[in-house]
Amino acid sequence: MRSNRRHFLKGMGAAAVGGAVSPLLTPRTVGAQDAKKPKFLIVVAGAGGASLIDSFLAIRESEAGAGASTLNCFRDAEVESWNDTPFRAVNLSRSEVGAIPIPYRTNQSAFVRKHMNDLMVVTHTGTSVNHTVAQKRAITGNEAWNGRTLQEAVAAEYGATMTLPNVNMAAGGYLEPGIDRTLPGFAVGEPVARPDFWPLSLDGARGIKDLPSRTRLELARALRDEKLDAESTFFKTFEQSPRLQRWIEQRRLAKGLEMQDLITKLNAYPDVPGSIPLSEYGLAESPDGETVRQAFPKFTQDPLEAQAMLAYLLIKNRVSCTVTISPSFNVLLTTSPPALTNPPLAFDFSHQSHRDAQAVMWQRILGIADRLVDLLKATEFEAGESLWDRSMIFFASDFGRTKRRPSNSQSFGSSHDLNNGFAVLSPFVNGNNVLGGVDPTTALTYGFDPQTGAPEVGRNMQEREIYAGLLHALDVDTSGSGLPDMRAMRKNA
Amino acid sequence: MFRKTLLIATCTLLFACPSSEPSEDGGPTRDGGPGSIEDPNRDGGTTVTTPSFLASEKGSVRFKKAKRIEADFATALGLSEVCTELGQYSCSDFIHRITLGGVEAYVQGLNEPLPFTSVTTPLAVERMALFACRERVSADFGNPSSGRIFLNLPLANGALADVEAEEVAASIQRLYQRALLRVPTPDEVEHHRQLYRDIEADGQPNAARDWAVLSCHAVLTSMESLFY
Numbered sequence: 216m217r218s219n220r221r222h223f224l225k226g227m228g229a230a231a232v233g234g235a236v237s238p239l240l241t242p243r244t245v246g247a248q249d250a251k252k253p254k255f256l257i258v259v260a261g262a263g264g265a266s267l268i269d270s271f272l273a274i275r276e277s278e279a280g281a282g283a284s285t286l287n288c289f290r291d292a293e294v295e296s297w298n299d300t301p302f303r304a305v306n307l308s309r310s311e312v313g314a315i316p317i318p319y320r321t322n323q324s325a326f327v328r329k330h331m332n333d334l335m336v337v338t339h340t341g342t343s344v345n346h347t348v349a350q351k352r353a354i355t356g357n358e359a360w361n362g363r364t365l366q367e368a369v370a371a372e373y374g375a376t377m378t379l380p381n382v383n384m385a386a387g388g389y390l391e392p393g394i395d396r397t398l399p400g401f402a403v404g405e406p407v408a409r410p411d412f413w414p415l416s417l418d419g420a421r422g423i424k425d426l427p428s429r430t431r432l433e434l435a436r437a438l439r440d441e442k443l444d445a446e447s448t449f450f451k452t453f454e455q456s457p458r459l460q461r462w463i464e465q466r467r468l469a470k471g472l473e474m475q476d477l478i479t480k481l482n483a484y485p486d487v488p489g490s491i492p493l494s495e496y497g498l499a500e501s502p503d504g505e506t507v508r509q510a511f512p513k514f515t516q517d518p519l520e521a522q523a524m525l526a527y528l529l530i531k532n533r534v535s536c537t538v539t540i541s542p543s544f545n546v547l548l549t550t551s552p553p554a555l556t557n558p559p560l561a562f563d564f565s566h567q568s569h570r571d572a573q574a575v576m577w578q579r580i581l582g583i584a585d586r587l588v589d590l591l592k593a594t595e596f597e598a599g600e601s602l603w604d605r606s607m608i609f610f611a612s613d614f615g616r617t618k619r620r621p622s623n624s625q626s627f628g629s630s631h632d633l634n635n636g637f638a639v640l641s642p643f644v645n646g647n648n649v650l651g652g653v654d655p656t657t658a659l660t661y662g663f664d665p666q667t668g669a670p671e672v673g674r675n676m677q678e679r680e681i682y683a684g685l686l687h688a689l690d691v692d693t694s695g696s697g698l699p700d701m702r703a704m705r706k707n708a
Numbered sequence: 709m710f711r712k713t714l715l716i717a718t719c720t721l722l723f724a725c726p727s728s729e730p731s732e733d734g735g736p737t738r739d740g741g742p743g744s745i746e747d748p749n750r751d752g753g754t755t756v757t758t759p760s761f762l763a764s765e766k767g768s769v770r771f772k773k774a775k776r777i778e779a780d781f782a783t784a785l786g787l788s789e790v791c792t793e794l795g796q797y798s799c800s801d802f803i804h805r806i807t808l809g810g811v812e813a814y815v816q817g818l819n820e821p822l823p824f825t826s827v828t829t830p831l832a833v834e835r836m837a838l839f840a841c842r843e844r845v846s847a848d849f850g851n852p853s854s855g856r857i858f859l860n861l862p863l864a865n866g867a868l869a870d871v872e873a874e875e876v877a878a879s880i881q882r883l884y885q886r887a888l889l890r891v892p893t894p895d896e897v898e899h900h901r902q903l904y905r906d907i908e909a910d911g912q913p914n915a916a917r918d919w920a921v922l923s924c925h926a927v928l929t930s931m932e933s934l935f936y
Contacts, residue, residue, distance in 0.1 A: 408806030456767030
């Protein structure tokens with residue numbers, strides 16, 4: 216990656232404030248006139264361990280050789296494959312999810328056929344089987360670039376002119392900020408826990424009845440900021456507190472949120488007198504409300520749908536250039552009709568029932584991604600280019616799952632395994648390709664040549680290699696990072 | 709015996725060391741640090757007037773977070789309920805719970821509070837303060853003689869007849885004593901009076917009520933109120 220003047224200035228700015236000062240306090244060093252045309256990164260977390268041999272790299276029993284009965288492979292009829300794509304799909308129909316007596320039916324084939332040209336699978340072997348540690352390493356490449364997360368790197372590259380360039384709705388290690396103290400402050404992730412009601416915290420006064428006018432409110436804010444706080448003994452005593460300095464900066468940034476009317480633009484709820492009485496309180500739904508509700512009709516019950524909905528609205532309104540969403544570890548089911556939307560522990564329910572948990576959860580996150588892609592494709596970025604033309608969905612995963620099963624069992628538990636891989640969906644990546652491969656007799660994945668993409672049996676791809684490949688596909692300037700060139704992961708590179 | 713000897717020795721050392729602590733009256737120190745008396749010739753031989761506090765080198769303060777903020781606002785303003793969004797959703801327990809540093813393990817799976825305040829935290833705090841202040845002021849203005857904070861203000865057609873009136877200063881003093889547990893400085897009282905003059909200058913109605921709500925808002929959302 217080449218070095219340039221902007222990179223030098225960013226480095227100098229960071230060096231000037233590095234050390235004792237919080238990243239959040241570092242200034243935006245890139246002016247609007249310098250901002251690159253943004254690319255967008257959506258991280259969909261495979262919380263609990265999304266196993267690729269239970270989706271795009273599935274193995275048939277007839278391929279697994281003598282050990283098939285004790286390897287995590289499928290009845291031949293349950294795995295679908297095609298001549299024009301290396302991906303496979305697992306389609307299951309069962310009467311229960313482990314001990315949960317709720318039937319389910321999955322169809323990965325539809326996703327593969329629809330998105331195969333933008334889909335890339337890269338193999339990978341991680342370094343931790345602890346959920347939180349592995350989750351964080353999945354987004355930092357095991358501290359590949361000073362501990363900067365993928366999302367922070369993208370926000371630093373493209374988010375200088377955005378209000379909240381990096382919004383994170385995940386939990387655990389996927390939510391943890393990186394540790395790169397040279398990161399520009401604006402690139403630090405903004406955590407969001409309740410995406411459906413979060414827009415109500417994007418204005419300090421709208422939606423509250425019988426208040427003074429905005430003009431008068433600004434007088435009070437000025438009094439507080441410039442007189443009461445500035446002159447108080449409390450502030451003078453603790454002025455050096457990073458928390459207070461951060462608070463001052465956050466107050467400043469918060470005004471930008473109000474000016475953009477995000478309390479309206481990001482609000483997916485319609486006006487429902489009684490339960491969501493928007494108009495009674497002077498509020499309104501987003502102009503995109505109906506569109507996103509059609510795409511994610513269960514957003515009031517399913518937090519992941521609400522997250523995806525907000526992810527789209529944040530990108531569509533150019534508030535963010537990277538958004539992270541994640542299923543939670545909490546069970547989500549309905550009894551009438553019976554449906555299990557999210558098993559307890561998400562993908563990690565594989566401990567109890569591997570095959571069912573993987574099937575239900577893959578269906579869940581692929582379905583969410585599919586709808587997000589549809590929305591992004593239908594929305595123009597500029598000059599005929601769609602938002603999807605500038606986006607990437609990275610299916611992060613904690614780790615893989617163990618590859619064995621009790622003899623011929625179709626319902627079994629699995630543990631954590633370092634060996635796995637990642638799925639990536641984007642026009643920027645080397646689509647319709649599996650980089651690396653899987654040994655059908657062990658179910659272990661192997662790596663690939665970073666330049667040509669040719670499979671290399673015996674090679675394990677490192678976390679930093681995948682991290683680098685994703686950032687380079689997103690055209691993030693990583694000069695000076697020492698990250699390897701992963702040309703094979705980029706489209707037409 | 710040994711412990712007693714050790715205690716005496718420690719005390720002796722402490723008294724012998726140069727102190728950077730403020731004097732008993734909280735006055736200036738003598739070690740050249742912030743707030744110290746130093747170099748009488750520096751200002752043409754006149755002793756420099758210094759503030760009567762010692763700036764903290766570590767600056768270790770914490771944000772109060774949702775439940776404590778709600779409890780403090782409720783206590784300060786004498787309210788049983790501080791804030792509900794859209795007339796029904798609790799601010800501290802539901803809508804702004806995580807933004808204000810709370811946790812929500814059962815639905816969100818968020819077992820640990822956020823490690824820092826977020827960009828939206830100041831706005832969420834302002835909403836809580838505005839809800840609460842509106843309620844307090846409505847009650848006080850509805851019953852001027854027996855209110856909690858804004859008592860017996862000289863009102864005339866929605867305005868303060870005399871912003872210099874003693875009742876105005878007394879209201880500000882009650883606000884500070886209840887919200888910050890201290891009396892306001894004369895400068896602070898004057899700042900609030902000036903806020904009223906600025907509000908009144910726009911010629912819009914309800915200047916007195918708006919001033920009361922916004923004075924309350926400014927104090928409750930000050931850093932002194934929100935951090936400890």
